Amino acid sequence: MRRARIESLGVSPPRRGLLRWGALKHTVEAGKRCLAASKYRPADVRVLVNAGVHRDGHVCEPAIACYVQHALDINVDFHGRRTLSFDLLNGNVGMLSAAHVVSAQMLAGEVAVGMVVAGEANSDRRPDAESTIPASGAAMLLDLSPTSGTGFGAFAFDTREERADLYTSVVSLKEPHGKLLIRRRAELEEAWLEGAAAAATEAFERDGLTPADVDLVVPAQVSPAFLSRLPAVLGVPREKVADFTATLPDTLTTSFVLALDRARSEGALAPGRRALLLAFGSGVTVGAATYRF
Amino acid sequence: MTRKIRIESLGVRLPEKVVTTEELMASCRRRPRLDLERITGIVTRRVAVDEYAGDLAVGAARRALAMSRYAPEELDAIVCTSISKHNRPDEFTFEPATAVLVRRAVGAKKALVFDVVNACAGLLNGIWVLQGLIRSGAIRCGMVVSGEQNMPLARTAAREVRHSLDGQLAALTLGDCGAAVIVDASPDEAVGFHWLDLVSGARHDHYCWSKPSSRGSGGILVTKARGLQIEGNRNFPAYLKQALDATGWDWSDVHHVIPHQVSTRAIRQGIRAISRYMGCDLPDVFLSHAETFGNTTTASHALALHDFILRGTIRSGQNVLLVSGASGIVISHATFTFDDLPDRYRAHVNGAPA
Numbered sequence: 001m002r003r004a005r006i007e008s009l010g011v012s013p014p015r016r017g018l019l020r021w022g023a024l025k026h027t028v029e030a031g032k033r034c035l036a037a038s039k040y041r042p043a044d045v046r047v048l049v050n051a052g053v054h055r056d057g058h059v060c061e062p063a064i065a066c067y068v069q070h071a072l073d074i075n076v077d078f079h080g081r082r083t084l085s086f087d088l089l090n091g092n093v094g095m096l097s098a099a100h101v102v103s104a105q106m107l108a109g110e111v112a113v114g115m116v117v118a119g120e121a122n123s124d125r126r127p128d129a130e131s132t133i134p135a136s137g138a139a140m141l142l143d144l145s146p147t148s149g150t151g152f153g154a155f156a157f158d159t160r161e162e163r164a165d166l167y168t169s170v171v172s173l174k175e176p177h178g179k180l181l182i183r184r185r186a187e188l189e190e191a192w193l194e195g196a197a198a199a200a201t202e203a204f205e206r207d208g209l210t211p212a213d214v215d216l217v218v219p220a221q222v223s224p225a226f227l228s229r230l231p232a233v234l235g236v237p238r239e240k241v242a243d244f245t246a247t248l249p250d251t252l253t254t255s256f257v258l259a260l261d262r263a264r265s266e267g268a269l270a271p272g273r274r275a276l277l278l279a280f281g282s283g284v285t286v287g288a289a290t291y292r293f
Numbered sequence: 294m295t296r297k298i299r300i301e302s303l304g305v306r307l308p309e310k311v312v313t314t315e316e317l318m319a320s321c322r323r324r325p326r327l328d329l330e331r332i333t334g335i336v337t338r339r340v341a342v343d344e345y346a347g348d349l350a351v352g353a354a355r356r357a358l359a360m361s362r363y364a365p366e367e368l369d370a371i372v373c374t375s376i377s378k379h380n381r382p383d384e385f386t387f388e389p390a391t392a393v394l395v396r397r398a399v400g401a402k403k404a405l406v407f408d409v410v411n412a413c414a415g416l417l418n419g420i421w422v423l424q425g426l427i428r429s430g431a432i433r434c435g436m437v438v439s440g441e442q443n444m445p446l447a448r449t450a451a452r453e454v455r456h457s458l459d460g461q462l463a464a465l466t467l468g469d470c471g472a473a474v475i476v477d478a479s480p481d482e483a484v485g486f487h488w489l490d491l492v493s494g495a496r497h498d499h500y501c502w503s504k505p506s507s508r509g510s511g512g513i514l515v516t517k518a519r520g521l522q523i524e525g526n527r528n529f530p531a532y533l534k535q536a537l538d539a540t541g542w543d544w545s546d547v548h549h550v551i552p553h554q555v556s557t558r559a560i561r562q563g564i565r566a567i568s569r570y571m572g573c574d575l576p577d578v579f580l581s582h583a584e585t586f587g588n589t590t591t592a593s594h595a596l597a598l599h600d601f602i603l604r605g606t607i608r609s610g611q612n613v614l615l616v617s618g619a620s621g622i623v624i625s626h627a628t629f630t631f632d633d634l635p636d637r638y639r640a641h642v643n644g645a646p647a
Contacts, residue, residue: 048493053387060385061376061503061514062620063411069495076496078528078624085493085621086418090407091388097407100431101422108428155431159406161389161397169388170381171505173445173512178385178505282388283406 002144004103005151006291010034011261012119012137014249020121022056024064026137027119028071030254034115034139035072042074045141046111047102048085051094051253052118054133058171058178063087068117091167091281092220092252093157094118095138096289100155102142116140118253122180131169131182134249138257150271153290154206158199160284163191167282188284189226195286196278197233203276203288211235214290216268218242219278220255234276242268255279269293298424298476299485300629301434303638304357305592305599306349306471308341317465320451327457329465334557338468338587341442347380347391349471350440351398353592357473358399360641363434368475370405370435371395372422374415374591376503379442383510395438405432412501413553414491414619415439415591416472417627421489423476434477439591443467446503449511463501463516466556468587472595484610484632487540491625492532497524501620516620525618526563529626530570533616536626544576548611549601553618554583554593563616580606593617602635603642609633 010033012026021029027050035042050065065085070076075083090097095118102114121135122128145151166188171178196219204210217240219230224245231238244262251258256279263269271293279287314330314337330336341349350373358365373392380386380394392406405426411418419437426432443464450464479485500521503514537543552560560581568575582600589596594615601607608631615627 057504058385059502059504060378060410060512061412062498062501063493063623065411066493066495066498066621066623069493070498074495076494078492078494079531082492083495084418084421084491084623085495086409086411086414086491086623088407088409089387090390090392094407097405101425104429104431105425107430108425110425110428157405159393159396161393161406164389164393164397167388168386171385171387173383173385173505174510176505176507176509178512182388283390283393285389285393285406 002148003151004106004142005145006140007143008034008038008141009261010037010139011258013258014134014136014251021135022123023052023054023119023121024056024067026121026135027052027068027117030137030139031068031072031117034141038141040113040141042072043081044113045074045083045115047105047114048074048083049098049102049116050087050118051098051116052120053089053091053094053253054120054122054180056123091283091285093279093281093285093287094253095257096277096279096287099140099142103152106144112143114142120252120254124179128179128181131180134251136251136254136258138254140257150292153292154203155289156199156202158195158286160191160195163284166191166284191284192280192286193229193233195284196230199286199288200234200276203290207290209290213274214276215273216240216242216263216275217278218256218260218263218275220280221245221248221259222250222280296428297479297482297485298427299479299632300474300634301477302357302361302475303595303598304353304473305596306352306356308339308344308469310340310342311337312340313337317447317451321454322452323455325454325457332558333466334584335466335587336584339470340444341469345380346375346377346440346442347394349442349469350375350391350395350438353471353473354395354399354436354438357436357475361475363475365400366402368401368404368434368436369432370423370426371401372419372435372437373408374419374437374439375441376410376412376590377441377443379445385512411623412619412621413590414617414623414625416594417617417625418491420476421491424489427478434475436473436475438473440471441590441592442469443590444469446512446514449506449513453508460515460517461513463518464514466588468589470589470592470596472592474595484630486627486629488536488628490536491623494528494622497622522559522562524622526566529618529624530567532624532626533567534571536628540628542628546612547578547614549607550579550614550616551594551597552579552616554581554597555588557581557583602638607635609636
């Protein structure tokens with residue numbers, strides 16, 4: 001059975017320096033790198049989904065994906081080849097949800113090539129102390145895998161809506177330009193760990209796998225302490241969990257893609273290897289996807 | 294089962310309070326000289342009182358579930374497409390996704406949840422997303438829901454509008470509403486969505502935007518209405534014709550066209566644009582109720598279905614063309630044949646307590 005796969009990856013990691021990049025600039029930079037590494041031309045992208053939550057100037061209309069489409073020059077005019085751009089918001093799980101949606105459109109025969117992008121930054125001039133975000137961008141270009149059995153396997157999402165108040169982000173409109181307020185409560189990581197166990201189990205079952213079949217777990221880089229608790233929850237050895245937290249901060253939506261890119265650069269994604277991708281977000285939702293390279 | 298999906302159930306939460314355009318204009322600190330009611334044709338709109346966007350979405354979701362054959366725990370997905378995520382005064386909620394709040398309120402314990410945001414094209418975009426998930430076998434049924442509480446934008450506009458050409462005037466045409474549709478695979482090839490297409494012309498992404506005000510509290514909606522209409526009307530008729538051709542319909546097959554209810558004037562201009570493009574006079578099939586409910590953004594099409602089904606205008610078995618234009622610019626079209634939903638909906642609403 002054919003599966004959707006990540007044909008190309010592009011990232012724009014947090015930068016040092018005086019000039020601050022916004023979420024859109026990071027997203028576009030990641031998108032450019034992703035397209036440059038791809039065999040596809042920009043015009044081949046039939047659907048573009050932006051999953052970034054926090055946006056420059058807290059713009060909520062139009063879809064930020066339209067700005068990205070414009071900046072990447074992907075079928076920006078009507079008529080001729082067409083692209084649909086929209087935003088998908090699901091907290092830090094958004095890129096995995098978007099990959100699920102694009103993958104479904106591919107398996108349904110609606111779309112041949114799709115792109116999932118995200119960028120995160122807090123654009124406030126005086127950011128709230130609890131709401132700082134290391135600005136970054138990430139992009140994945142998806143197509144149908146030419147070889148059977150490679151690419152995304154099963155997607156699973158565990159949502160514990162009764163604990164939705166553990167993680168909120170709102171823009172206060174009481175002051176000019178708005179102010180981003182991200183609030184995470186102490187019990188959040190416990191809820192994520194419970195969700196990770198449930199989502200991973202469901203993904204394994206759907207794909208006919210066991211934890212022992214997985215060569216690598218690529219989680220969002222929440223924190224060293226959090227990642228150190230994942231092996232016991234997932235039933236995998238500690239060395240199988242990709243931990244780049246020493247050099248890679250938690251960049252929210254883009255985090256697991258940045259980790260995936262780092263694992264690739266270290267040669268950990270050899271053909272035939274199986275991975276479990278994990279993202280942890282508000283909701284409280286944990287997203288899991290099995291992937292064979 | 295076929296590859297087609299259908300609207301299995303519909304629910305609308307329409308606030309009771311009516312506010313006139315004259316009242317909104319009178320509330321402006323500097324009242325513009327133009328006659329907004331005459332220009333847009335919008336006379337009244339509904340306004341939520343002590344309810345927020347999430348409440349309107351939950352209200353609509355509950356009503357859709359009340360008529361559905363699916364129980365909440367059978368829903369495989371909830372996609373929320375609201376633009377206005379005002380769940381508290383002076384606050385815009387990015388997380389958690391509004392779909393999570395709907396899932397919690399209705400008890401859809403196994404539903405996949407996320408928000409899809411694509412300006413006024415949200416509802417059709419959400420249906421397109423669910424169509425892919427259903428066709429791929431990932432889910433069996435799902436709900437697209439939206440709760441639009443647009444009055445905070447109108448209140449900012451009333452405070453900040455300075456002249457008759459002010460970009461925030463369009464915010465005074467908005468109305469509040471919650472809407473939900475439940476979609477599943479159509480059991481009959483003859484009914485359901487025949488064509489559902491969305492396209493983004495991102496070169497035109499600068500005609501309409503919404504963000505926090507730079508001059509004070511609240512959010513703003515800025516629209517370059519003339520440019521948006523000119524570009525939209527220049528480009529959408531070709532996609533409309535494509536939708537008809539791909540479905541195998543001509544105008545004699547179309548019982549109703551439901552345009553996005555921006556304003557009665559915009560709808561008239563759109564009809565003229567189609568007529569020019571197709572080189573023929575169009576039948577009287579375009580439905581408009583913008584004069585009563587204003588522009589309810591993503592809830593617009595579902596509210597129109599609700600209203601015209603209850604009036605008896607839309608009947609079971611009829612063919613409908615949905616047309617939407619949204620900032621971005623996103624042009625979307627859907628051709629759709631009803632099963633017995635209009636009959637069921639009338640019976641349900643008329644028999645159910647208000």
